[in-house]
Amino acid sequence: MPQVQELKGNIRVFCRVRPVAFSSSTPPSSLTPSTPSSCSLLTGAQISESEKQSGKKNAIHFDKIFSSDSSQEEVFEETAPLVVSVMDGYNICIFAYGQTGSGKTHTMEGRSEARGVNYRALDMLFRLALERRTTMKYEFKVSLMEIYNEQLKDLLELHDSKGEMKRLDVKPDPSSSSTSSTYVPDLKLVTVQDLEDVQRVIALGMKNRSTSSTQMNEQSSRSHCVFSVYVTCHDLLKGGNFFGKMHLIDLAGSERLSRTGATGERLTEAKNINKSLSALGNCVSALVAKSKHIPFRDSKLTHLLQDSLAGDAKVLMFVCSSPCDSDAPETSCSLQFATRARGVELG
Numbered sequence: 001m002p003q004v005q006e007l008k009g010n011i012r013v014f015c016r017v018r019p020v021a022f023s024s025s026t027p028p029s030s031l032t033p034s035t036p037s038s039c040s041l042l043t044g045a046q047i048s049e050s051e052k053q054s055g056k057k058n059a060i061h062f063d064k065i066f067s068s069d070s071s072q073e074e075v076f077e078e079t080a081p082l083v084v085s086v087m088d089g090y091n092i093c094i095f096a097y098g099q100t101g102s103g104k105t106h107t108m109e110g111r112s113e114a115r116g117v118n119y120r121a122l123d124m125l126f127r128l129a130l131e132r133r134t135t136m137k138y139e140f141k142v143s144l145m146e147i148y149n150e151q152l153k154d155l156l157e158l159h160d161s162k163g164e165m166k167r168l169d170v171k172p173d174p175s176s177s178s179t180s181s182t183y184v185p186d187l188k189l190v191t192v193q194d195l196e197d198v199q200r201v202i203a204l205g206m207k208n209r210s211t212s213s214t215q216m217n218e219q220s221s222r223s224h225c226v227f228s229v230y231v232t233c234h235d236l237l238k239g240g241n242f243f244g245k246m247h248l249i250d251l252a253g254s255e256r257l258s259r260t261g262a263t264g265e266r267l268t269e270a271k272n273i274n275k276s277l278s279a280l281g282n283c284v285s286a287l288v289a290k291s292k293h294i295p296f297r298d299s300k301l302t303h304l305l306q307d308s309l310a311g312d313a314k315v316l317m318f319v320c321s322s323p324c325d326s327d328a329p330e331t332s333c334s335l336q337f338a339t340r341a342r343g344v345e346l347g
């Protein structure tokens with residue numbers, strides 16, 4: 001059984017490197033083709049090697065590095081201790097960050113033959129609930145939202161017959177004494193009892209999600225996707241209830257507009273994605289500097305994350321990276337962001 005991690009601490013950062021093969025199979029015409037020999041930028045071994053050479057000052061530190069041959073099981077094994085604590089009433093936020101095509105969706109959602117963190121997390125929660133059934137009774141609800149072009153949408157509820165999704169907003173939580181606590185009024189929560197329920201809900205939501213093909217990724221997420229799990233725990237021995245909440249977030253990929261060849265609608269999407277990711281960067285910098293004002297309200301993404309980043313959540317960030325030299329500028333930006341994020345003190 002994974003051990004529950006301590007509440008206080010910094011944002012934990014896990015670095016995951018995508019395999020080479022996925023970019024070389026369909027090399028984008030405008031990019032340097034990815035060959036194994038040119039894809040030497042980032043492996044666990046090389047990070048520690050560069051660490052040795054450059055000395056501690058410039059070294060990049062992560063809580064864990066997963067190389068390109070790390071399996072979904074290995075990744076989840078390290079993530080599980082954090083996930084478990086939602087059953088004990090903690091708030092958890094796990095998000096994947098990185099350039100487009102770097103493996104964020106693979107890490108969070110995965111595929112049916114290689115499930116990602118979301119599915120494995122729910123699987124573990126259901127199994128734990130069963131194990132603890134003589135002392136605790138758990139109820140699970142989930143929600144699925146996306147932030148697309150700076151609009152927060154409920155992926156589980158249609159707003160009208162034209163197929164428009166219901167639009168949502170982030171508001172201060174009136175039931176909490178903490179000023180950083182937020183909630184999303186009118187968000188649809190669905191009770192789930194097993195993995196089949198979860199799969200049904202996710203399949204419905206994903207049908208409504210905004211993805212499209214870009215030069216960098218055949219099935220690129222054009223929105224930030226927020227899958228949330230709400231756990232109510234009834235203590236059967238002592239009586240009383242407590243609550244835990246977990247956000248599992250697949251961020252849209254950061255991208256250089258010049259590389260993506262985006263025009264029209266794709267360009268608007270890309271600009272909105274980059275804007276909200278830089279708002280996240282600004283909040284992280286302000287949190288590291290312990291500024292009085294953290295600009296959470298500058299974007300829907302940061303407003304939604306306020307609850308986790310300024311509250312009492314345990315936060316884990318996957319920084320997903322391409323191993324290719326041709327992606328070096330983006331990888332460098334992602335790693336710098338991850339380094340800053342790791343300096344954020346929580347709790």
Ligand SMILES: Nc1ncnc2c1ncn2[C@@H]1O[C@H](COP(=O)(O)OP(=O)(O)OP(=O)(O)O)[C@@H](O)[C@H]1O
Pocket residue numbers: 017018019022068098099100101102103104105106107217219220221222251252253254320
């Ligand atoms: N560790 C991995 N092992 C196997 N396949 C991977 C891995 N990482 C990524 N891939 C594959 O690479 C491709 C791109 O990955 P993915 O869609 O997860 O990227 P992304 O970061 O979510 O991109 P975007 O931001 O454009 O949505 C997919 O086909 C995915 O299955």
